Amino acid sequence: MSDTHAESVAYVRETFVGEQPPPAQETGALIWLRKNLFSNWFYSILTLLALYVIYVLLSGFLPWLLGGVWEASSIRECREIAGEGAAGGCFAVLSERWNQLLFGFSYPSEAYWRPTLALVLLAVAAAPVLFPKVPRALLIVTLIYPFAAYYLIWGGTILIAVMALLGVIVGYIVYSRLVDRGFALGFFAGVAAAIIVWQIGGFITAAAPNVLALTEIQSRDMGGFMLNLILGVVCVSLSLPIGIVLALGRQSSLPIIKWICVVFIEFIRGVPLITLLFVANVVLAYFLPPGTNFDLILRVIIMITMFASAYIAEVIRGGLAALPRGQYEGAESLGLDYAQSMRLIILPQALKISIPGIVNVAVGLFKDTTLVSIISMFDLVGMIRGPILASQDWNGVYWELYGFAAFLFFIVCYGISQYSQWLERQLATDHR
Numbered sequence: 001m002s003d004t005h006a007e008s009v010a011y012v013r014e015t016f017v018g019e020q021p022p023p024a025q026e027t028g029a030l031i032w033l034r035k036n037l038f039s040n041w042f043y044s045i046l047t048l049l050a051l052y053v054i055y056v057l058l059s060g061f062l063p064w065l066l067g068g069v070w071e072a073s074s075i076r077e078c079r080e081i082a083g084e085g086a087a088g089g090c091f092a093v094l095s096e097r098w099n100q101l102l103f104g105f106s107y108p109s110e111a112y113w114r115p116t117l118a119l120v121l122l123a124v125a126a127a128p129v130l131f132p133k134v135p136r137a138l139l140i141v142t143l144i145y146p147f148a149a150y151y152l153i154w155g156g157t158i159l160i161a162v163m164a165l166l167g168v169i170v171g172y173i174v175y176s177r178l179v180d181r182g183f184a185l186g187f188f189a190g191v192a193a194a195i196i197v198w199q200i201g202g203f204i205t206a207a208a209p210n211v212l213a214l215t216e217i218q219s220r221d222m223g224g225f226m227l228n229l230i231l232g233v234v235c236v237s238l239s240l241p242i243g244i245v246l247a248l249g250r251q252s253s254l255p256i257i258k259w260i261c262v263v264f265i266e267f268i269r270g271v272p273l274i275t276l277l278f279v280a281n282v283v284l285a286y287f288l289p290p291g292t293n294f295d296l297i298l299r300v301i302i303m304i305t306m307f308a309s310a311y312i313a314e315v316i317r318g319g320l321a322a323l324p325r326g327q328y329e330g331a332e333s334l335g336l337d338y339a340q341s342m343r344l345i346i347l348p349q350a351l352k353i354s355i356p357g358i359v360n361v362a363v364g365l366f367k368d369t370t371l372v373s374i375i376s377m378f379d380l381v382g383m384i385r386g387p388i389l390a391s392q393d394w395n396g397v398y399w400e401l402y403g404f405a406a407f408l409f410f411i412v413c414y415g416i417s418q419y420s421q422w423l424e425r426q427l428a429t430d431h432r
Helices: 003-008 029-036 041-066 075-082 092-103 113-130 136-154 158-181 183-207 224-250 255-269 273-281 283-287 296-322 325-333 338-375 380-390 399-426
Strands: none
Touching: 075 092, 092 224, 092 380, 092 399, 113 136, 113 224, 136 158, 158 183, 224 255, 224 296, 224 338, 224 380, 224 399, 255 296, 273 283, 273 296, 273 338, 296 338, 325 338, 338 380, 338 399, 380 399
């Protein structure tokens, strides 16, 4: 730039100009409607048709909802209160049977506070895992929560939960001390140490069965939406790490490990979940020693976890395959071994890519927990189909009950979906 031109410049701004608001003629409700709903004649017709469909649905749904009866002891009393030809729903069944819908038919009412407290503690325990800004000190709650939840829901002496937690801690300490000498040595030594602690804990709990004991509740007494939440939370939590191991095992260079994982994944994915549930309910007992009492909920958790793990393994394998070869070569160039490269470089990127697929499996798995009603477990759908609709008082109330079930499942599944979208936005480090 010449000196003459430089002298002609009166002022040079040193800071950026802030964003200016859009022109007034480009904002407002009418402008938004014109751009988004009535931009051309075709979209205008679609908008009018959509508004008509919404009007028809609401004109039938709102009178049914707002004109419903909430206080009655039977469907006959509902109809008497509403009058002949009334369009309102009989929501009194929800007021009368809410406890059975949420906790099951046989769960003692004086113990409702226990699963409720377990649900509240679940939110506290999951927070440091799901949200990075939550204080890391709460991870202690995350570690303790599975054992505390078992103690609250199933009851019994607190020593069972304490000894189970102690076995996990001792096993991890032994593993961490010996893993440098070899993964297999550290793993099996840790498992052996945990089993020894659990065996000792069995003798201790048998000698002192009443230490801070809660009323023991059998698994057959659990039901309602509580059972769906137990199966969903436990199976999703277990299937994710198992699915990661299966995905890595399927890509292993060791033929035995690879083919074990391949056979497991392909067999489980080729069998309907309802078949696995029947196996858990009936067939599995034939392979156990006579007199063995293998808890039905535990059997169902094992089968559902196996089913979900196979699908999550394929989702994560797709994420691993989507990574360019340069990521693996970069890890090798840094001198990282297999475990370090997977933990620090490969798996974080693969899991980020796999978030939509993992969430899809999790949502489908949670909804599939209603299939346990087919093997005579009274979850939310089982309670509706069984004790409630089988009674003479409420036989004929369908829309209200199934609508309530759909609402509960929608709240949980929609929350999972929204969290996954938020997580994807948080992990979107690429610049487009």
